[in-house]
Each structure stands twice: as C-alpha cells, then as structure tokens.
Amino acid sequence: MTTKQLNGLVKKLQNGNMNVFDDIYYETKSVVYYTILTILKDKSLSEDIMQDTYLKSLAKIHSFKPHYSFKSWIVTIARNLALNEYKKRKRELSFDPSVDEYIFGSTKSTSEKELIVKEMIETLEEDEREIVILHVIGDLKHREIAEIVEKPLGTVTWMYNKAIKKLKNEYGE
Amino acid sequence: MNKKKIKDRMRETFESEVPDVLSKIKASPDFYIPEKHQTVFGLRRFFNKKMALSLMSVFVIALIVVSMINRNNDPVVASTLTLDVNPSIEITLDEDDFVIAVSAINDDGDEVVQKNIKYLGMTLDEVLEVLVDRLNELGYIVTTVDDSNIILIEVSSDNEVRRQRVEELLKAKLQTEMNKHSNSNWVLNSRDIQLTEEQRTRINQDSRLGTYTRAKLTLMYRINSLDSSNTLRELEQLNIRQLYNIFIELEDPDNLPDYNQMPGRRQPNNYNPIDLGNELNA
Secondary structure, three states: OOHHHHHHHHHHHHOOOHHHHHHHHHHHHHHHHHHHHHHHOOHHHHHHHHHHHHHHHHHOHHHOOOOOOHHHHHHHHHHHHHHHHHHHHHHHOOOOOOOHHHOOOOOOOOOHHHHHHHHHHHHOOHHHHHHHHHHHHOOOOHHHHHHHHOOOHHHHHHHHHHHHHHHHHHHOO | OOHHHHHHHHHHHHHHOOOOOHHHHHHOOOOOOOOOOOOOOOHHHHOOHHHHHHHHHHHHHHHHHHHHHHHHHOOOOOEEEEEEOOOEEEEEEOOOOEEEEEEEOOHHHHHHOOOOOOOOOOEHHHHHHHHHHHHHHOOOOOOOOOOOEEEEEEEEEOOHHHHHHHHHHHHHHHHHHHHHHOOOEEEEEHHHOOOOHHHHHHHHHOHHHHOOOHHHHHHHHHHHHHOOOOOHHHHOOOOHHHHHHHHHHHOOHHHOOOHHHOOOOOOOOOOOHHHHHHHHOO
C-alpha cells in the first residue's frame, strides 16, 4: 500500500469510519511492533505498548495532518511510548534491555523464523537495528527515518548501508 | 545475496512473527474516535508555544522601541547640577547620568556654553571635560602658582542616593579636569555652607534665583548672616572668588570639615579679604 493510499484510509478514519481501522492496523503493525521491540527487547511488553500505540493514535487521530506520512506518525508515537516505558522500567526495576536474553522474552524460541529474526537483530547494533527496521519493514524513506530518530540524513544513510553490508556478510550465500 | 533479496527475506521473516493484538485493541474501552472540535476557537490552541514566544518577542521589541522613543523625545530630569566659576552653568542629567541639557545662568555662562556642541547624551565626564577646556580657553581658570580657582557646585535630585553619587562624580571629575590647567583649585559644595531653614525658605522665594544659582545665593546669605554689614545687594555684585574669600574669613573653622585644606583661609594678622578678592579677580 502506498503512502497516499494509507493516508486515504486515515482520512476515512478521521471522518469516523471505523471499518478501515483493520486495514490500517495490518499495514503498519510490523513496523510498530519491531520499533517497540528494538527499544524494549521484551516480546510481551512490546505487545502491550503496541496496543497502547494504536489506542493513542485513535485518540489523537484528528491531530494527524494528511501531508505527513501516517507510518512515520504512528512510528513516532510507538517510539515515544516505548522510550517512556523503557525509562520507567529502568527506574523501577533492575531492567537491563541491553542484555540479549530479553529479546523475545525469557522463553526459548522454537520457531525457525523467530530464530532468524533474533539472529538478524543481534547482528546489528542498537541504532542500526532501528534504522533497518524502519526502512525494510516500515518502508520509510531515509529522510523520514532521520526525522524520527533525530539524526542527520547522511548518518542514517551511512548506518543503513553499513547494517545491510553486515547482514549480507552474515547471511549472503 | 543482493540488497533486495536481503530486504525481501527480512521483511518476509519479520512480518510473519508479528503478534496480532487487533482483538485486544478492539476490546479496549478506548477503541473509538473522539469527536473533532472544529468550530471551537480555543485560546489554548491559539496560544501554543510558538505563538506565545512570538508574541513575547514582539512585546519585548515594542517595549524597547517605546523606551528608546521616550528617551529620545522626552528625557526625564533626574538630577540638576550647577557650577559657578564665575560663569554660572546648569547641567541637567537623566536617570542614567547622561546629559539632557547644558544652559548658562549668567552672561559669562553664555560664552562658555557653545551652541554648536551637542551636549545631549554626553556623560558627565565628557561634558565636564568640554566645559573646563572652554573655561580655560576663555581665561576663567587662573594658572598662576600663588592663586586658587574656586568652583562652587550644587547638586539637587529627588533621589538622595543619586544626588550623592552625582555629587561625588562631579567633585572628582572637576578636580581632575581643573588639575590639568591650574596648580590650585577648590571645589566648594554649597551643601557644606550652613543655613537656617528660614534662610533656605527665603532663598527659594528670592527673585534673584533666576539670575544667580542657588549655590551663589546660599553663599551670599551665609556671609550676610555672619556679618550683616555685607548686604545681599553688595554681595551679589561680587564674583565667586571674592565671595569665597569673605566667607572663609568669616566662617567658624568648626563649620567646615576641610577648613585646613581650603585655600585662602584666615591669616593671623591684618588680613583684608575684600582686598584679596579684588586682587584675585582683577
């Protein structure tokens, strides 16, 4: 779905048509989920924040401007909520998301694909993960990513290329 | 494997592993679209951060412009000071001690205050430098070793702190400027001359106040009170140095804290102050 098509659905949602919500959700859920997971590194917690992200986007739907990309907008909401949760957890518990065991929770991964995702994510550094996910999963342009992660466009492009090179070396057959 | 293949593989793998929370979202009591407030023109919406900052900037700029216009167009006199060397000059200052105007009180003063000089906005230091140079140029400053220049000053202001500050500045700068031209000089502050309340009231009502400075009248009234044979009518004909010579002869040394440093103070024998005054101002 193109940005224009997605924004068209959002326009309908703004006008009160709740039927389009499912399409919007399925179009954006991957990038929203992985954006949160990259920050929190906890599957179950990420699901909760994912839920909050959609509810918050509904509550604020009228503040969305049609000239903006909806994906960028909802990713910004997801990112902010995840960062808030991260800070809250860090204050309250000895929560250390930098420890890799937290990725996908403490339970052992069984799915083969899940293991691949885990490996792929672990190959990359923090910043690289976020940029790769936003570009590959979210289909966001480097310019949009630069705005979200508050980094210069050149840095984002450079980091993305570096990350893809790493993945190519790791998984290139 | 090229970039596109890696991207496709990642996308396919990642997307299949995303949990579905749609049913949970729909089950939430917050799953609804709030009403859009289109017509309400809320102040809060209007006065956002940017707007508030812009308004504040405009307000500050307006304030600066207004204060500059006021300062240029209608400066408020915060203090007035007079100098009597024999030319009598009045200087008015604003609250930041910048000159508002310099005006002559007597004919000699007219010579000193030059029309082609823009005194407005000068500092006290600058205006005194200009005036003392002019006094010297016109020969009002005595440069001989056996004579002293007497400068009678008075500073008035509604604010006592400001008055004291300006007075100190004036005395210090006058002495510096005078030292450049003369070997001996004395700045006499009219406030050091003792008068009764009744005499002060009489000075305020004296019609000569427009012709002479209050400081000169103060000196005349004091001499008259010390020796009534010196009538005000006679005294007004004398210049500052002549008045000073009479004053220093008649005044009780205890009334003058700096008596020992003051030039021309009482001599032990056969000393005629009027003669000395005539000599000095010849």
